[in-house]
Amino acid sequence: MLRNYFIIAWRNIIKNRFYSTINVLGLSAGIAFTLLVAAFVWSQLQVNAHLKNADRQYIIQSKWKNPGMGQELTTIEKLPEALKREYPHLVANYYHWDGVTTNVSKRGKVFREGLQVGDNSFLSTYGFKLLHGDATTALTDPFSAVITAEKAKKYFGRTDVVGETISIENFSGSKHDFMITAVMDDQPANSVITVNEDNANGIFLPFAAAGYLNRQVEGWDKFYLVGYWELQPGVQAAEVDRAMLQLVRAHAPAFAAENLQPYVVSLKEYYLSANDGLIRKMLYALSATAIFILLMAIINFINMAVSRSSSRIREIGIRKVMGGLKQQLIGQFLVESILLVFFAMLLAFFLYVISTPFFNAMLGTELPGLGSFPVYFIVYPLLLTLVIGIMAGIYPAFILSSLKSADAVKGRLASIKENILLRKSFLGFQFVTAAVVLIAAYIINQQMNLFFGRSLGFDKEFVIAAQVPRNWSAEGVERMENIRKRFESMPQVQNISLSYEVPDGKNSGTIDMYNAGADSTSFSTAQTLFTDERYAQTYNIPMAAGVFYTADGFATDPQKVVVNESQAKALGYAQAADAIGRQVRFSGWQSVFTIAGVTKDFHFGSMQQAIQPAAFLQVKLIRVYRYFSFKIKPGSMATSIEAVEKEWAALMPGSAFEYQFMDDRLKLLYKSELRLQKASMAATVLSVIIVLLGVTGLVSLSVQKRTREIGVRKVLGSPVSSIIRLFLKEFLGVMLVACMVACPLAFMMMQKWLNGYAYRIDITVLPFLICIGSLLVITALLIIAQTIRVALANPVKSLKTE
Template sequence: MLQNYIRIAWRNILKNRFYSILNITGLATGIAFTILIAAYVWSELQVNKRVKNVDNHYIIESKWKDPNMGYEFATVGMLSKALKEQYPTLVKNYYRWDGITTNVSLGEKAFRESVQIGDSTFLSMYGFKVLSGNAATALADPFSVVISDKIALKYFGKTDVTGKVLTMENFGGSKHDFMITAVISYNGDNSVSHMLEDDANGFYLPLESASFFGRRIEFWDNPFIVSMVELQDGVTPQQLDKPIASLLKTHSTQQIAADMHPHLAPLKTFHLEKFNGVVKRMLYTLSVIVLFILLMAVVNFVNMSVSRSSSRLKEIGVRKVLGGLKKQLIWQFLTESTILILFATLLAFVVYLLVSPAFGQVLGKDLPRLNAFPLYFMAFPFLIIIVTGLVAGLYPAFVLSSMQSVDSLKGKLKTAKENVVLRKSLVAFQFFTAAVVLISAFIITHQVQLFFSKDLGYNKEFMISAQVPRDWTPAGVNRMEGIRAQLASIPEVKEVTLSYEVPDGNNSQGINVYHASADSTTAITSYLLSSDEHYATTYGIPMSEGKFFTDPGMKVDSSKVVINEKLAKALGWEHPADAIGQLVRMDLARTPFTIAGVTKDFHFSSMAQAIQPIFFTHIKNSNIYRFFSFKLQSKDIPGSIAALQRKWSELLPGAPFEYKFMDERLSRVYKTEIQLQKAAYTATILSIIIVLLGVTGMISLSVQKRTKEIGIRKVLGASVSGIVTLFAKEFMLIILIAGLLACPVAYMLMQKWLDNYAYHINITAEPFVVTLLALAGVTAVLIVTQTIKTALSNPVKSLRSE
């Protein structure tokens, strides 16, 4: 019997190819997008899941009285070690690391790389796979290095490289060879190898190498060390609160003990919760979007199935007259809808295989292959097939099969009235969803454009920056200043500055600033930025009053500082001019500083937070630097970069010229928002496709059912435009109702999203008007193209259509 149901279903599908293709395509589009987003969400949820004993692993985060005073993801260097040594019944193991960037070279190959200097427990705590080398002794020698398999392939083209040597440079300009003692593989994304960076660190040095790089790790007064602990089985994070407080009070400085409050954050959820849960919010948002898209596709399928079912009344009547049972008719309709959904699901998996690499690039993450998913994922397509098949087949299966045979043979559907209200409601839901998604995409795009606008308080156009070799001594600073002058002299470069920071939100640390005549209890927490006197002119930061340290070319007084308007007002000077010449202190220096200038406020970090107070010191005050920033001539950017690279190679031989445009650095700051924008674009395109497929099918069915009516109207004198308008009014009313419902929903959703940013756009009427006009315009085109042929045809043919 089942074979007979399938045979008849296949004949009906072939007989109505057009509608079958529309139905399968629309549903396959929704299912494919659902699988793509589900794959992305699942892969994000798998971060850290493959770490050994992950339920017992924690990161020691720090809450400060003022968030600008220190790093959230770091604590004092000795804390985790002391916890392990003094509370072994609570803490099983620990790992600390200090992150640096340095030049790594192999012969002529040289790259700027991220490096972790940390404890030897790294290899035993987290269960990373050791491809070659001895994990127990790999980090025993001060000049040993463990690398990842990707780094091994990058430098050597193979992974069996134990015993090979790489050369690294410290901040004094000295170089030393480091022997590769092990090669590891991560076995999945994790927050140990890349806590905050997009790309994983690939170099792991022993703690004993810290002195070569001038790093201070095992100290109670250094609050900038990433610290991780593994708790004993059954121990809760709350059990460490008192031991942590006791250790800080006993060993740390009074200020750190008073202002810093460490707590344990689970490693298992760290990736989702960091940066105020921005990743989790994005996953929720994408999940809601994909749910609406899938519902649109299912609704489209159901609507088409319900609409097509009424055309089969005579078939039902004939089968009942010939002895067909009600349950046989029910099984027939359910079988047909299930077969269509099965085809759609199979097509969706084919689409996933074809587009997942490109979609992964859009979201900035490699999507897993189908065989990488757990077995329980197989329930998802079966659930869609069964549920959608039942929903789509219920109406024709139970309602139409229950009709009297005489009514069926006459093609009458008096009781259900062809369920016009149901069909129109389903179409309205599709337009509603498409409108919400399209409006949201408009607003997200405008907000992302604001992130990259020219109104950042500085000029990012034609700006590139590159890290430089470090010699953090007075002689090293003088040398780099001389190189800066030579680089600035080439015609392709307008201006160059040497600094420790670029405007990407990564400042060295927060400091307390207060009046020289007051005490530290009145201090204002501020960003500390270190640069030369060319920083403001290179980045186009306007001065409100005074000078940026001094006039270019004049001798610099390292006791001079520059502040922004935000800090000036926080210190009590309403007018920036009042701050010039005033003496201030900061908690890291004994002598006071003189304010030489006040800059206009500018966005140094993300627009998710308000502009912060900024305190500039000259690089000669601390003798630290990291970046050359270049303002290029705008005529020929590739030519300017090529000329700059030649000059760089001449002045800094052996140092890689790895530059980034300012837009690229901002893209890293707003990575999640950009991913959401791209996903919204994709969802918008798919929702419009599904809507158009549904509208196409509905219009075609409506025209087909009203062919005789169109003929009568033409005989009675109706014009072509009047007939087209007849169909248009029906759908335009649906769009209007859907739009009126969608606009307030989209407004509330987007306003809540924008509230996460201290600086955001104002929602105007433009996205709502453009969206509704676009949907109406596209629908009108479809209506005209499908009705014009029938409206122009000979009315005699229309009257003979039955």
């Protein structure tokens, strides 16, 4: 019997190729998109899940009374070790590290690399798999190094490189060989080797190497290391938080003891909750979008099945007259429906495979292949196939199989009105979803344009940044300034600046600043930026008053400072000009500084936060620097960069010229938003396609059922335009109602999303008019294209149609 069901089902699918194809394509597209999003969500939830004892691994976070006092990500250097020593019943292991970048070379290959300088418990604590080497002894020597397989291939072309050496440059410009003692397998993303999106480490050094690198990292007064703990079984995070607070109050400097409250976050939770839960919010948004796209596809499938079912009434009657049982008819319709869904699921798997590279590029990640999922995951597509098949087949299976034989043979639906209201409700839901997705994508795109537009307060166009070799001494700064002058003389370079920061949201910390004649307790906290006098010119940061350190052609005085408008107001000056020439002090410093200039406020970090007060200090004063920022003259960018690279090699031989456009650095700030933007655009295209497929099928069915009616109307003198309006009226009315529902829904959703940003666009009527108008026009054109053929046909042929 089951074999017979499949044979008849296959014959019906072949007989109605057009409708079957539309149904399968629409459903498979929706399922494929859902699978892709589900794979991405699943991969994001796996971050840190593969660590050894993952449920007990925690990262230390810092909560300051004033967020500007310090970074949330880093902690006091002595805290992890002290807690392990004094509270061994709470902590099983600890790990903390300092991140640096420097030149790494081997056999003429020189690259700028991120190094992680940390405890030798790194490998054993987290259970990272080694391809070569011994985890217990890998980081015991001060000049040993553990590298990933990717770095081994990069420098040596193979992974079996234990015993080989790489040369690492310190911050004084000297180099030393480090022996490779272990090679790690390339790791999936996790918060130990990649603590944030743009900080991926592939070379790991022991903590003892900090001295060689000229990094002063040890002490209760060092707040810039990342710390982790593995808790003892059964220990609660709250117990550790209380113990940390006691240690901070007992050992840390007064500033930290009074203002810092450390706490721990599970590594399985940290990735999702960092940056105000940005990743989690993105996953919720993508998941909701995928679910609605899938619902659209399912509804489209069900709508077509219900619409087609009425054309098989005579078939049902004949089978009942011939002795067909109700349960047999039910089985037949359900098998047909499930078989169609099964074909759609197979096509969806194929679409998943071929579209994975596109989604990888779109989301900036590696989606898992179909073979990467646990075996039990096969249950979900099978269950989905069964549920959708039953949902789509339940109407013809149970309703039409219950018709009286006499009515069915005559093709009459005595008590059933073809469920027009149901079909229109389904179609309306599709239009609502498509309109909401389209409007949301439009508004997200507008907000992203704000992020990368000219409203940043500085000019990022034609600016590239490259890290320079470090020699943090008076001689090192002087050498860099001489090199800067050489670059300035190049015809391709408009401006160049030496600085510790570029405007990408990562400043060196904060400093307490107060007026020289005031009490030191009346300070304001400012972000510190260490730059030379060319910084404002290079980034075209406008001045509100004064000059950026000094006027052109004059020597720069290191005792001059520059502040932004927000900091000038924090110091008590209502007008920027009032701050010029005023003397200020910094907490902990004896020197008195003079404000030389006030810049206009500009966005140094993400627009999620308000612009913070900022103070610019001269690199000559602090003698720290990291970047050359080049403002390239308009023209052939590739030729100009090639010329700069040649000059770089001549002026700084042995140093890697690895540059980034400021646009690319800013993209790291908004990586989650960019993912959401690209995914929403893909969802928009897909939702419109699904709606149009549904309209195509329903209009075709409607035209088929009303062909004779069209012939009668033409014989009675109806013009073609009248017949077209007949079908437009049937569908556009549903669309208009759907759009009236979609607009307030989209407004509320996007208003809530935009409220997460201190700087945001205003929602106007324009996105709604453009999106709704476009959807209406496209649908109307599709309806016209399908109806015009039958409206122009010979009415004699139409009247002969059965």
